[in-house]
Amino acid sequence: MDINEWIKGLIGEDSYRAAAVKADTTGPTITRQLQKGHLSPEMVIALCRAYDRSPVQGLVETGYINEYEVQGVDLAIALHDATNEQLLNEIMRRSDPQARYLFGNDGDPEVIDLDDAAGAAVFDIRDGRVGTPSYHDGTVREFDYNVSEYAADSSPEEQRLREERGEDLD
Structure with missing residues (x-):
């Protein structure tokens, strides 16, 4: 011009x-x-x-x-300035139609979509073990070590056996 x-x-x-x-x-x-x-x-x-x-x-x-020199810069600035919500919405906008296209589930009522799950109920699933203490109560318990429970340990005898087999010779 x-x-x-x-x-x-x-x-x-x-x-x-x-x-x-x-x-x-x-x-x-x-x-x-x-x-x-x-x-x-x-x-x-x-x-x-x-x-x-x-x-x-x-x-x-x-x-x-040149115009092509600017295109990447605008994108980088836009991505930097976008909020996490905006980024996630864009990812969802792009990926859902692509996934449906790739996997052939477009219009399939058996496919769960985020839009379909908006009114889904949320259930609190409790630990099904009976009579066991809660593992999340913050109590620190003594470690109960029983040698017969483990296939290997780091005792001097175990180290000697490894050396005899030619292991750990670094």
Whole structure:
């Protein structure tokens, strides 16, 4: 795009002097740069900010950067600024239709979906063992070690047997 067309599209009916005041620069600076056939990247940014246009879009329109160079940056900024809820909603929006497509369950009433489970009842499942103490009461109990319960241990005799077999010779 021609730089003169670009600036006219940006500032509309404003004069270069009025645009310079909005961009916190001088009218002759804009005129001088236009006479050379280009605006500096700094001037493009200042003018875009003064006229509420994205400076990045202005840099793309004036040829300082390519549009493909910006696409990943916008995505990275958007992902950074998104809340966890927004990220999860987007993941759900994308994955549910994809899963249904991949596994062929679209419209199958036997498939449980998050939307279907919204009114599901929640049950408190208790420990089914009778007469056993609660393992979550915070009580610390003495460890009951019975040698016959274990296949191996770290006793000196066990170490000697390993060495005889050629193990643990590091």
